[in-house]
Amino acid sequence: MCLGVPGKILEIYEVESLKMGKVDFGGVVREVCLEYVPEAEIGDYAVVHVGFAISLVSEEEAQATLDMLREIIDLEDELGPEQGSS
Amino acid sequence: MRYVTEYRDAGLVRGVLDEIHSTVTKPWVMMEICGGQTHAIMRHGIDQLLPSQIELVHGPGCPVCVTPLELIDKAIAIASQPEVIFTSYGDMLRVPGSGTDLFSVRAAGGDVRVVYSPLDAVKIARDNPDREVVFFAIGFETTAPPNAMSVVQAQAMGLQNYTILVSHVRVPPAIHAILGAPHNRVQGFLAAGHVCAVMGYWEYKPIAEQYGVPIVVTGFEPLDIVRGILHVLKLLEGGRAVAENAYSRAVTFEGNQPAQQLIDRVLEPCDRKWRGIGVIPESGWRLRREYADFDAETRFGVEEIRPQESPLCIAGQILQGLKKPYDCSAFQVQCTPENPLGATMVSAEGACAAYYRYGHRVSEG
Ligand code: SF4
Numbered sequence: 001m002c003l004g005v006p007g008k009i010l011e012i013y014e015v016e017s018l019k020m021g022k023v024d025f026g027g028v029v030r031e032v033c034l035e036y037v038p039e040a041e042i043g044d045y046a047v048v049h050v051g052f053a054i055s056l057v058s059e060e061e062a063q064a065t066l067d068m069l070r071e072i073i074d075l076e077d078e079l080g081p082e083q084g085s086s
Numbered sequence: 087m088r089y090v091t092e093y094r095d096a097g098l099v100r101g102v103l104d105e106i107h108s109t110v111t112k113p114w115v116m117m118e119i120c121g122g123q124t125h126a127i128m129r130h131g132i133d134q135l136l137p138s139q140i141e142l143v144h145g146p147g148c149p150v151c152v153t154p155l156e157l158i159d160k161a162i163a164i165a166s167q168p169e170v171i172f173t174s175y176g177d178m179l180r181v182p183g184s185g186t187d188l189f190s191v192r193a194a195g196g197d198v199r200v201v202y203s204p205l206d207a208v209k210i211a212r213d214n215p216d217r218e219v220v221f222f223a224i225g226f227e228t229t230a231p232p233n234a235m236s237v238v239q240a241q242a243m244g245l246q247n248y249t250i251l252v253s254h255v256r257v258p259p260a261i262h263a264i265l266g267a268p269h270n271r272v273q274g275f276l277a278a279g280h281v282c283a284v285m286g287y288w289e290y291k292p293i294a295e296q297y298g299v300p301i302v303v304t305g306f307e308p309l310d311i312v313r314g315i316l317h318v319l320k321l322l323e324g325g326r327a328v329a330e331n332a333y334s335r336a337v338t339f340e341g342n343q344p345a346q347q348l349i350d351r352v353l354e355p356c357d358r359k360w361r362g363i364g365v366i367p368e369s370g371w372r373l374r375r376e377y378a379d380f381d382a383e384t385r386f387g388v389e390e391i392r393p394q395e396s397p398l399c400i401a402g403q404i405l406q407g408l409k410k411p412y413d414c415s416a417f418q419v420q421c422t423p424e425n426p427l428g429a430t431m432v433s434a435e436g437a438c439a440a441y442y443r444y445g446h447r448v449s450e451g
Contacts, residue, residue, distance in 0.1 A: 004228070004280050004283075005087075005090065006087075006088070006089040006090065006336075008088065016239065016242075016243065017242070018205075018235075018239065025087075026087040026090070030202075033203070033205060033232070033235065035235060035344065036231055036235075036342055036344050036345045036348075037342075037344075038344060045088060045089055047280060047283055047336050049228045049229065049232065049280060050175065050202065050203050050204065050225075050228075050229055050232045051202055051203025051204075051205055051206070051232060052203065052231060052232040052235070054228065054231065054280065054283050054284050054342055054345060055283040055284075055336045055337070055342055057089050057335050057336055058334070058335050058336070059335075061334040061335040062089055062092075062335040064334070065313070065332075065334065065335060066092055066098075069098055069101070069102060069309070069313060070098070070101075072101070072102070072105055073098065073101030073102065073104070073105065
């Protein structure tokens with residue numbers, strides 16, 4: 001129940017005065033309630049749980065994480081496992 | 087898939103694992119709170135790739151597993167009534183109650199329907215005005231905003247025939263209970279990423295300080311999990327008991343404000359019983375009095391039910407990180423996913439089910 005996958009918002013519209021959207025999960029498209037991510041725009045990625053987007057994925061933070069991890073690993077390769085610990 | 091493939095990159099995962107191996111200097115016990123993470127760890131064999139000094143114990147973050155037996159029995163009693171359409175997330179159907187399960191109620195002619203979202207249950211209520219539609223509102227902080235929204239939406243649509251059977255639980259009080267227990271072994275936590283996407287992680291700061299235990303918000307992909315473990319390890323080795331975020335692409339310190347506001351409008355904190363564990367103070371949410379009309383327990387007046395748990399099942403101790411599924415004498419013998427004795431063998435997030443499904447890795451290792 002807690003394994004929300006990020007999906008890409010394809011469409012945004014209103015149903016019964018709720019902000020809804022079509023979200024693409026790697027080819028599977030589902031209707032998702034966007035009430036909790038009022039700032040959502042088409043093209044954003046959202047983490048979705050039981051039909052509700054609960055957060056938008058931050059592109060910047062996603063990149064920063066990958067860069068940071070690559071840095072740790074490169075350092076590890078250079079220094080070798082023994083001195084690599086901080 | 088974007089934001090998925092990169093976080094399954096085997097090279098990066100291996101690199102972080104190497105870093106874990108070179109960082110660890112002594113034995114540590116960490117707990118992943120979330121059952122979804124337990125499954126990811128077992129499925130990818132991450133536990134087998136960690137240094138032997140790091141022991142992962144599995145937490146209570148499996149909503150299906152901790153929903154108290156009484157509530158399952160109440161759900162069964164309500165679902166058996168002829169005027170009721172009982173709606174639920176799919177994995178509740180096979181959870182054993184004292185005598186039977188919802189699946190058997192359906193087989194016996196009960197109208198039990200699996201829905202993907204509580205808004206689907208609201209639609210069913212709208213389309214069946216002459217029936218009572220009940221939604222089984224279980225889960226942690228991730229399902230609270232959707233479940234609360236379903237009530238607000240049903241009210242806005244003027245529906246008189248929609249109620250929810252509420253059994254909501256919250257993570258921070260459970261962490262308190264685990265750390266305050268006399269036999270606690272847990273020294274650091276991987277906090278559940280999506281619970282924190284909703285609630286933020288401000289609640290974990292005082293807990294980390296009070297118990298001297300680091301807590302790191304962690305995501306669900308293999309790279310997220312090894313990164314979370316590395317982060318907890320560095321804090322443990324450095325003697326730093328703080329709450330930090332290793333899942334910043336989806337989680338902020340404050341969390342999702344609109345979601346927290348709606349939870350607060352519809353639900354209020356209450357003591358809650360956890361299956362196999364017992365009552366944890368202030369660990370649940372129930373409907374506020376203003377929304378009492380939407381409370382299935384009130385509408386159906388299900389009488390006090392005295393539940394009967396299987397005497398063999400030690401799921402409660404497993405959910406607190408005190409035992410592992412292999413310690414249960416019924417594991418794989420009397421208890422299997424086809425014939426579960428306890429809820430932890432049913433759910434896609436239950437530790438017993440994870441060990442049953444991926445346990446071969448352990449015997450190989
Ligand atoms: S194996 Fe079955 S009986 Fe044993 S603790 Fe797990 S769910 Fe309970």
